[in-house]
Amino acid sequence: MTAITESIEQRYTRRQLIRRRFFRNKLALFGLVVLTLMFALAFIGPLFAQYSWDELDFFNFLSPPSLSNGHYFGTSMIGGDVYALTLRGLQKSLFIGLLVAFFSTGVAAIVGAFAGYMAGRVDRSLMWVVDMLLVLPSFLIVAVLSPLYRGKTWLVFVILLAAFSWMITARIVRGLSMSLRERDFVRAARYMGVPTWKIVFRHLIPNMSSILIIDATLNVGGAILSETGLSYLGFGVQPPDVSLGSLIAEGTASALTYPWLFMFAGSFLILTVLAVSFVGDGLRDAFDPGSVGGTNK
């Protein structure tokens, strides 16, 4: 009897198991550490800056990185402090990445769950919209629509990016909710007269939370990549504000002679996206140890 209670006491809850599996994964742990560092740098780092990001130092043009004059990462062609600018860009890129991932996974969860649960005509029309959007070259469309948010808040940009990145997740969620709707607890709720929206939000979406968490994490990387790509071409975050993409674009013209102009922004960008995909894959392996880990898309 005592042996049995002991073994029960030693058992882990699901959450503990997931945490253990995640922390045992070296790459995922590395990703988490890098990501934490990036966030700390982006939001605490500016406190240590000697100059603000929109300040110009007219005594130092294109000075190399140095600790003595307060420009840790050097200065740009017009005397901007690259340290402050890079952190500002990192802040913006991280923030946009998180917001886009949050919105797109949210929309995907709602649309996919309703489509899968309600089936029939609702399903067909929602999936028609999804398929239509999937065929559109989203990058080109956002670029074409960029005058819409020129001179306005960058939140419009976030919404546009999110609007074109939820479709694949929606299809996955639809498949899941189609199988969940036949489960007994959902059927019971339905026969008890629980309204559809309540079933979707209380029974379906919480039961897919692991997929949604993984997907939202991996979407952060994708969102950062498309944001910086658009900003690189001048279709994303608009000046005077900066993002990692626009910083890289500015710095590349003279990258050989003044490497500090884009080196920091570039390496932060690669590190962030790499860390996000490590964390995402680590989460997937932790939630579902049976899956073949390693896809990164």
Add this chain to the structure above:
Amino acid sequence: MNSNTPVLERYGKWASGIVTGDLGLTLQNTQISDEIQKRIWVSLRLLILGSILGSIIGVLFGVISAVRQYKFFDRSFGIIAYILLSTPVFLSAILIKYGAISINEVIGTTLFYTVGEYTPGLEGGGFSLLVNRLQHLILPTLSITLGGIAFYSRYQRNAMLDVLSSDHLRTARMKGLTKRQALFKHGLRVAILPMATFFAYSFGLLITGAAFTETIFGWYGMGQWFITAVQSNDINSVSIVILFSAVLVLFSGFLADVLTAALDPRVRLR
């Protein structure tokens, strides 16, 4: 046409023009059809070569990774693929470009050209022109190829791992095939199937990546045209490039079906 005309009417006029072969004028009042003829082959040369190389090498590396799962090659190449996938095209293209410039400086001659398709006003015969074109071609192709390798190898590795543990492969081994024969005849053929669809569709969407590559390496192709057209509000040119990418997607969807039918007898029978 002015902005007071309803959108649908304007669209109708544009679409009927397309059908009859009238693609409209650019902002500079030149014929779009002339511009397309100049640019389309620039893009296609780059895209076709880059994506074919990328997919073949990627599939190959994916298969090797799967067969030697958790061995040295798999692990080290896996990390490299991760880093490549996390590097946006514009960053890797810039790094390739400046890497090549420093190689040129070290060697002392221009081995790689980083701007344009060929050196204008080049003297000499056909052979030196070919070499010159190749020297220009190698870097942009490399930048497209690298992304493709990383992308395909990850998918191919997973697909191959699924197949490796399947029953029919074990049967093939049991009836006396060597490991190599079983892998190539029964394993690879099945594992490559989903890749055909991937290849075809990603080819259609490659135009986005090409926009960066063409801009950075100074190739005047469709992607570079798109960027300048959006920046100058040149609506006719923008619509043509989008139409071009739509045609590419449709064509590559068709290609995907043909490839799948060629590889998979089950599809042909139906």
